[in-house]
Amino acid sequence: MAKITAVTFDLWQTLLMDTQEQGRARMQVRLDGAVAALAKSGRVFDPEHVREAYRACYRTCHAIREENRDVSFGQQVAFFIGHIEEGLLEQLPADTITEITSAYCDSFYVFPPRVHEEAEEVLRQVKGAGYRVGLISNTGMTPGYAFRTFLAEKGLARYFDVMAYSDEMLLAKPSVPMFQRTLEELGAEPDETVHVGDHLRNDVLGAKEAGLHTIWIETYDDRREPVEVVPDVTVKTLGEVADGVRHLAHEAA
8 A cells, every 4th residue: 555645625515514405595596696687688587487497407417417527617607598598698798697607606605505613623634744635526506716715715725735626627526537637736646645525426436446545424415325335444523534544544654
């Protein structure tokens, strides 16, 4: 086993904790912002019709992510507008598209996730131990640039040498190339790297297929499908991750 030199982290439900209620609240901000922006441009749509367009956009993006790919944030917003009415994107003024895009993004700041209370201490310990530290995150409905701003505001961005977001890479976990490209930027080899996350398929299976060691934060998620994969280390909470990394490093010594 090679010496451990780097640690990468998942973001959602690992460092940032979210709820379905928060997600629904952000969705409503996006819908209200889109309806208002369209009305200002003289295009009035029934809110329920716009809601169904949003659902259709979600299904379109989800199908792409199921193939371990992703779309840019701009493309996601374009899908949404296109589902409201065919050809609408080409008909709208640029400032209306900007307003819809802003509402779509800024809903994240209106109803932000909670930073895990142990996140900064764990990152401080891992960084302080001399490891290179990366972030590998699927972005969902929020753009990578919003996460960058948020993490900077919370004082967490300074711990990361590399931050990789699916909407910027056009790849989605558990894509092996997403892990590989992140490690290339981080300057680390797979067998020297530990990936930490809560999702068995995206984080554990994806990372192991890419040749990384894994630490799984054992969490309850009723949306998770059973996955036949065994993490190298399983912990109950984020606060146990630094000990998990030390254990793997000791095995490699």
